[in-house]
Amino acid sequence: MPSILRVNQHLLTAAMVLVVSCTVFAGDKGPADVDAQRLLNADNEPGAWMSYGRDYSEQRFSQLDEVSTKTVDKLGLAWSFDLNTKRGVEATSIVVDGVMYTTSAWSIVHALDARNGKLLWTFDPEVAKDKTRHACCDAVNRGVAIWKGQVFLGALDGRLIALDAATGKTNWSVATVDPELPYTITGAPRVIDGKVLIGNGGAEFGVRGFLGAYDVDNGEQLWRFYTVPGNPELGFENKAMELAAKTWNGKWWELGGGGGTVWDAMAYDPELNLLYIGVGNGTPWNREIRSPGGGDNLFLSSIVALKPDTGEYVWHYQTTPGESWDYTATQHIILADIPIEGKERKVLMQAPKNGFFYVLDRTDGSLISANNYIDVTWATHVDMKTGRPVEVPGARYEEKPFVITPSYLGGHNWHPMSYNPDTGLVYIPVLDFPAAYGQPEEFKYRSDSANLGIDGIVGSLPDDAAERAAYGAAVKGRLLAWDPRTNSEAWRVEHKGTWNGGTLSTAGGLVFQGTADGNFVAFRADNGERLWEFPAQTGIVAPAMTYEVDGEQYVSVAVGWGGAFALVFGEFVQAESLPNVSRVLTFKLGADGSLPAVPWKPSVDFNPPEQTADDGEIRQGFALYQDICMGCHGLNAVSGLLIPDLRGSGYLHQASAWNKVVREGMLSEQGMPGLGEIVNQEEAEAIRAYVIQQAWRGKQLQASSP
Structure with missing residues (x-):
């Protein structure tokens, strides 16, 4: 009530x-x-x-x-x-x-x-x-x-x-x-x-x-x-x-x-x-x-x-x-x-x-x-x-x-x-x-997820740092x-x-x-x-x-x-x-009010686990991520930090914990619904593999930045 x-x-x-x-x-x-x-x-x-x-x-x-x-x-x-x-x-x-x-x-x-x-x-x-x-x-x-x-x-x-x-x-x-x-x-x-x-x-x-x-x-x-x-x-x-x-x-x-x-x-x-x-x-x-x-x-x-x-x-x-x-x-x-x-x-x-x-x-x-x-x-x-x-x-x-x-x-x-x-x-x-649009390799209607009908990989950001910076400009x-x-x-x-x-x-x-x-x-x-x-x-x-x-x-x-x-x-x-x-x-x-100071340091704590997936699994995860997860967690797994950035998630380290969050809804009361009806265990693991890849990319970029 x-x-x-x-x-x-x-x-x-x-x-x-x-x-x-x-x-x-x-x-x-x-x-x-x-x-x-x-x-x-x-x-x-x-x-x-x-x-x-x-x-x-x-x-x-x-x-x-x-x-x-x-x-x-x-x-x-x-x-x-x-x-x-x-x-x-x-x-x-x-x-x-x-x-x-x-x-x-x-x-x-x-x-x-x-x-x-x-x-x-x-x-x-x-x-x-x-x-x-x-x-x-x-x-x-x-x-x-x-x-x-x-x-x-x-x-x-x-x-x-x-x-x-x-x-x-x-x-x-x-x-x-x-x-x-x-x-x-x-x-x-x-x-x-x-x-x-x-x-x-x-x-x-x-x-x-x-x-x-x-x-x-x-x-x-x-x-x-x-x-x-x-x-x-x-x-x-x-x-x-x-x-x-x-x-x-x-x-x-x-x-x-x-x-x-x-x-x-x-x-x-x-x-x-x-x-x-x-x-x-x-x-x-x-x-x-x-x-x-x-x-x-x-x-x-x-x-x-x-x-x-x-x-x-x-x-x-x-x-x-x-x-x-x-x-x-x-x-x-x-x-x-x-x-x-x-x-x-x-x-x-x-x-x-x-x-x-x-x-x-x-x-x-x-x-x-x-x-x-x-x-x-x-x-x-x-x-x-x-x-x-x-x-x-x-x-x-x-x-x-x-x-x-x-x-x-x-x-x-x-x-x-x-x-x-x-x-x-x-x-x-x-x-x-x-924005870039392309026909998807295949379209699967999901009754409880976004259905854009476009190629999410084509519409993603480039991995190359210079190309991504050019897009940002x-x-x-x-x-x-x-x-x-x-x-x-x-x-x-x-x-x-x-x-x-x-x-x-x-x-x-x-x-x-x-x-x-x-x-x-x-x-x-x-x-x-x-x-x-x-x-x-x-x-x-x-x-x-x-x-x-x-x-x-x-x-x-x-x-x-x-x-x-x-x-x-x-x-x-x-x-x-x-x-x-x-x-x-x-x-x-004539008013002269002020706001209290707000401490803030926008950053992600990168600590990704070892990548064990092959290129095919990572690409599968990339496509699934762009179709299902991108709307909340950001293009290419880069979050706007209104909600947790997945690249810094501790759940990446254990497939079982990741599965409980992604498929079983362990964090549903915090706003992360369980997606078990539209994502099977193999697909959830592929998404995890892609996010791990992006976490390593983010860590490398962070280490190389001044």
Whole structure:
């Protein structure tokens, strides 16, 4: 059963929480007293941040301007709150009527006094730690939604939970997915007219994606929209699925359901009464396996418009037809009314993984413009007549491996961008590095493991130190200001690392962003000049938000290094990103708080046993490792150190101990599940042989470095 954790034995009762909350607003409203009227009129309450993207348009723009280009140099730390986790922190905090609601890893919710960070209550859904076996990209959570005194949480294990905003106690909890299937939830819910909307993740592992709407009062499912068709022999749920099925081949439903999970982006236009969602990749990534013979595979990698009352399909735009590279369209969606060629247009904007920035007419999904926001090598351009990318020969890697940019982490990942109507610019956290794709020697579907359908060895890092260093030099990241009116770059700021935080823009002429090298930074919104920064002691991936209490503007960001890049690309994680020191940091003008020093020495204690395996066994282990283990323990067994680096594991020394961990789940309570159903003893030993090889390589490199 979920538990309510308290900060100390002097427990805050529900009445005391109400007293704290009521001191910051007038009237008889209780905590989280947000309804349709308040959300629809969010611009009339610039001091509140009532939804994930501040309002339904998801612009992440604040009208507050006390903190501005002229005053930001006086910004200082007002308070911090420790989140007590060692995994990634990706949440956008919600603040309304003086109370902050935020989440940390493992879907834990905290309610804080927004003026000073004092804990009001904490809710832990007690997600089983071995659920990480189905979490492609860390045990993260991006935040909550609020509505009429309730706080709504999507838990990693697929539950949707409604909490009493005053006490943190559970009002109701429903399983939105079949708990026997490898679904997860990391995204933030949204609420529209009494309906809680939540999607899910798990496409790599084999699920059928959907978005669900649930009654705020009791969790009853009101509608469900599937994003890919099921087995045609069982019939189709609606005409949209009948339409989509015509674009698939083979028996995709036997490979885990086709994928297409709705794990992040949503936006809502109340005037048009349209809900917009972003749809993810297929299962497996590789279309040649998923849908032999081709096909666009709707609605993978698509923006889909639905009627929020019923879930009825209205229109779609597919950014990457027949996607084969994990080029999801789940990235942040922004709605705005902007002038284009002398006419104001109702637009939808997205910079999905595939490297192109799209501006669509949100009334009907028609394409207004599309241009690449990074150097793209898999396609030359988007054909404006068809709306389709024009692919380069060989990009689908059918005949031989192909190196393309962007990588499977995309040119832009989940980290939210923001739009400033004063400058007319969109501020994008850009990733910029390539990846190699190749057809696997053989594909074996595993129902409880990642199913990418690509050659893991081809996609690995080179063993040669110079070649690996050259690849590392190509791993870049930047803050990019993009003008959607001209669909062109306005300015850029290059960062040291690639996995940087989401952005916030304000009427004070500022853009706030956290960086991979552990700084929280304010830039000028018009030209990118760096005006202010604060050392956060850890890499920042979450976006900032801002609010006002008692007439003072606060700027707040959740910090804590983690996520997909931190897990997979351990070779290129910077020392400044580590350790994971997860906190909420909140700033205001005139404050001068500081953080305690954090000792840290990122290193691995290499003590590998003698290698007894032959080259064939090591290569077998290499392939298995890349298919099964890489997502958590890093490419080529180099960990990002959020979780133990296997090259320094003491379990390497005994095959029996290794087997107990890998196959029998001896460490499942620490998050390492037993893989006995998908890995036999011979395969487990082959993986061990490969990790031993990499441990010896690491030891030799460590000995040769100055």
